Amino acid sequence: MDAFDLAVRRVVYARVVADARPPTAAEVAAELEHDDDEIARAFRRLHDSHALVLRDGSLEIRFANPFCFDSTPHRVTAAGRAWTGTCAWDALGIPAALHRDGHVDSECACCGEPIELEVTDEELTRGADLLVHFVVPARRWWDDIGFT
Amino acid sequence: MVYLRSEEHLERWLRAAGHEPGATFSAVTLNELAQRWWGSRLDPDWRPRPVEESQTILDDVGLTGAFWRLA
Secondary structure (H helix, E strand, C coil): CCHHHHHHHHHHHHHHHHHCCCCCHHHHHHHHCCCHHHHHHHHHHHHHCCCCEECCCCCCEEEECCEECCCCCCEEEECCEEEEECCHHHHHHHHHHHCCCEEEEEECCCCCCEEEEEEECCEEEECCCCEEEECCCHHHHHHCCCCC | CEEECCHHHHHHHHHHHCCCCCEEEEHHHHHHHHHHHHCCCCCCCCCCCCHHHHHHHHHHCCCCCHHHCCC
């Protein structure tokens, strides 16, 4: 990953944290004072290297993991904002990435009953009795990251 | 990657979804993994993490064995 792509990624994540939404390619182009086409190519390279996930056939950012811009059952409150986690792992990844305490409202995959987890000073202080299940083996996580 | 309330709910969910059992562990371990895996994600000098380093994180939190091999 070259310096330009790293700079594009840095702007994307900075905008996600500041705005709780992903920037468009045009917004990143304006901030970095580059052509939209150059940023579009960088977005695609970042997608191909799993540094971002774009929507199919689009430049719209779907995941900047652990942050998710789809609707999922994993709602996270941290740093005074509401976020969405891609999955159970990413939901706890948001407080970790932000280095802040966090609260996760989610659901049991079996019964749909609400569950809550709390992270305080990096420790899980609520929800410690919950189980987590991974269906997909690690080497196949990126075969279909949406399902994973 | 889902949360479940108990072993009973896990078994019921696997049957209903038709999934082969994968790997089950505690939310405490998941938080340890999340802290290690995602803690550097917003660092200004972030670089893609070599697979070997990611594997070490999994190993360090006790997620070992064929299921957890990244490559």
